[in-house]
Amino acid sequence: MPVTDYPLELPPDDRPMVRFMNVSKSYGQLQVIKNLDFDVAEGEMVSIIGPSGSGKTTVLRILMTLEKINEGVIYVGGKPLTHMPQNGRLVPANESYQKQIRSSIGMCFQQFNxxxxxxxxxxxxxxxxxxxxxxxxxxxxxxxxxxxxxxxxxxxxxxxxxxxxxxxxxxxxxxxxxxxPKVMLFDEVTSALDPEVIGEVTEVIRKLVAEHNLTMLMVTHQMGFARDISDRVCFFYGGSMEEEASPDALFGNPQRERTKQFLSAVKEAV
Incomplete structure (x- = not known):
């Protein structure tokens, strides 16, 4: 799909806080995100789960513009993030434009930084x-x-x-x-912590969800936390979104075989 086929701005009646349109990301011959179409509504809390190498952290990194995409367009608040309008068409965004759009996004990393x-x-x-x-x-x-x-x-x-x-x-x-920020990204924010202090951080995130109308995306390996706190859970596998559903539906009655295998393996590991 050529960049000329993407809208310069999303229409007001179809404007999620975040939209991935046909987004792909590769490192050399390795394709880590494949033709991803993915919306996150304003105020929604979405957890992304999946095995290592499934592309889930890459989703956050390209949304934070830490990595460049190879195909597609990402929109934030209805405006393109990865591209910018120029002479009636979209062209790759320069740093100044991208910085302006990115200012509405905050990210917490695994290693604090x-x-x-x-x-x-x-x-x-x-x-x-x-x-x-x-x-x-x-x-x-x-x-x-x-x-x-x-x-x-x-x-x-x-x-x-x-x-x-x-x-x-x-x-x-x-x-x-x-x-x-209007959008908060959490990348495995508890994975570097000792088990006894994980509760400190998860409690803060619970408070954010309860008291602030932030749009949040969280990559996590804590299935119980994802089930408890999310509006929607997305299971990634092999660079694609294999399945997405409400927490009760995805954890209680997964539809795809790969989702079932992953959740079974996680349960056994615990």
Whole structure:
């Protein structure tokens, strides 16, 4: 499908928060995402599950523009992210345009990625001041509010090296939220944590789902958490979405054989 066949902007009556249209991604000869069509509605919480190498993390990385796609177009808020309008047609987006659209997306990584030389508070303030142009007073108030929300206000003056893994991940969530994103991406945010502190982070995500109208995509290996918190669960296999359904339907009565095999293997591993 040539890029000329894609709309310059999605119509108001058909405008999910995120839309993948015929998106493919390859690394050399290895195709990791194959002709993906995928919508996420505003305010929806979607969990992506699947075996290693299924393409699930790549979905988040290309949405965060950490990787370039080979085919298709991604839209955020109705506007193209991977491409931009020029002379009545779509062309590959330049960095300036992409940065503008990407500003509505926040991401929390598996490895926290906090600035080691900054305190928890400074980590949260940096983006709003440097990128959004907030005054230090505004950024301070916003950051304190978010650190309070994730239960980390008492650690505001601590550097990451003085924080546990669970505490660092909660600061990372607050830092991402400080940019006021419309879409939040979570990439295996509990996989680097000790079992006893996983609950700290999952509780923060539960709170976000309950109290904020954020659109969220979460790649996770925690099936129970995905079932409990999601509006929809998508099972990826071999670079394609094999099956998607409500949590009760997908976990309780999967329709595809590969989904059944995966869930059975996960259950046995636990």
């Amino acid at each position: 906090l600035f080691p030389h900054m305190t928890a508070l400074q980590n949260c303030m940096e983006g709003p001041v440097q990128v959004l142009g907030l005054s230090k007073k505004e950024a301070l108030e916003r950051s304190e509010e978010l650190l309070r929300m994730v239960g980390m206000i008492d650690k505001r003056d601590q550097h990451p090296s003085r924080l546990s893994g669970g505490q660092q991940q909660r600061v990372a969530i607050a830092r991402a939220l400080a940019m006021r």
